[in-house]
Amino acid sequence: MTEHDTGVRIPLTPDEELLGADRPTIESLHTDAERLERMRADLEMGFRALEGTSGVSVFGSARVGPNEPDYALGRAVGAALGRAGFSVITGGGPGLMEAANRGARDAGARSIGLNIELPFEQFANRYLDLSLTFRYFFARKVCFVRYATGFVVLPGGFGTLDELFEALVLIQTGKVRHFPVVLVGRHHWGPLWDWVGDRLVSGGYVSPEELELVTLCDEPEDAVERLVSGARAQGLAPEAA
Numbered sequence: 001m002t003e004h005d006t007g008v009r010i011p012l013t014p015d016e017e018l019l020g021a022d023r024p025t026i027e028s029l030h031t032d033a034e035r036l037e038r039m040r041a042d043l044e045m046g047f048r049a050l051e052g053t054s055g056v057s058v059f060g061s062a063r064v065g066p067n068e069p070d071y072a073l074g075r076a077v078g079a080a081l082g083r084a085g086f087s088v089i090t091g092g093g094p095g096l097m098e099a100a101n102r103g104a105r106d107a108g109a110r111s112i113g114l115n116i117e118l119p120f121e122q123f124a125n126r127y128l129d130l131s132l133t134f135r136y137f138f139a140r141k142v143c144f145v146r147y148a149t150g151f152v153v154l155p156g157g158f159g160t161l162d163e164l165f166e167a168l169v170l171i172q173t174g175k176v177r178h179f180p181v182v183l184v185g186r187h188h189w190g191p192l193w194d195w196v197g198d199r200l201v202s203g204g205y206v207s208p209e210e211l212e213l214v215t216l217c218d219e220p221e222d223a224v225e226r227l228v229s230g231a232r233a234q235g236l237a238p239e240a241a
């Protein structure tokens with residue numbers, strides 16, 4: 001009998017295997033003890049490889065091509081961060097992740113990619129000094145936060161929005177402190193932030209002070225200025241800054 005006949009399928013990724021483990025339509029491949037071991041191994045890989053790293057995590061679209069204006073913006077942001085002495089940490093994939101890693105390379109800074117196993121073909125961009133591939137999204141996210149003193153958010157879609165709002169919830173709930181979040185590219189982020197103000201603040205869902213958790217800018221140097229001051233507040237400013 002085929003998967004089509006039975007409706008039961010083999011999970012395509014460890015995330016799907018974990019999240020679907022108790023569903024009758026997913027063929028469970030592991031025990032919880034094995035899953036816990038795989039999670040531990042994912043975190044251990046990140047902790048070992050990134051020990052001592054203090055960088056900036058940069059998020060942005062996987063789908064922007066090298067000839068598009070936002071790619072040039074991402075590359076300039078990576079280079080400006082690198083010149084200020086930050087390691088640049090991205091998702092390690094294509095698009096604006098590649099642009100930021102490439103900029104870091106341009107500036108001679110450490111360029112790091114935290115990639116993720118996906119159910120379709122996935123590749124690490126060519127501009128990485130350190131390339132890690134995580135099984136689980138959550139373990140990768142821990143590393144984006146733990147080894148960064150701030151976040152830069154370039155234009156992007158669902159993945160980027162997920163990373164942005166997770167960062168804001170971590171700050172809002174006091175899980176991380178003094179953590180700058182800089183949205184670069186008002187053409188992309190301005191309308192969203194206007195909506196947050198108009199709808200979420202006006203409706204009482206977000207406080208006016210929480211709007212201040214985010215800095216919007218267009219210029220890479222303005223982003224870096226905010227990230228340097230945020231890193232200083234944490235006692236972690238890079239020596240070059």
Ligand SMILES: C/C(=C\CNc1ncnc2c1ncn2[C@@H]1O[C@H](COP(=O)(O)O)[C@@H](O)[C@H]1O)CO
Pocket residue numbers: 058059060061062063090091092093094097115116118122155156157158159160161163
């Ligand atoms: C969809 C495509 C490639 C997917 N490859 C990715 N590799 C690494 N990280 C990724 C990938 N896709 C999403 N991410 C993470 O989310 C952000 C980008 O998501 P968006 O929806 O494109 O905005 C990014 O910061 C990554 O951390 C090829 O088309």
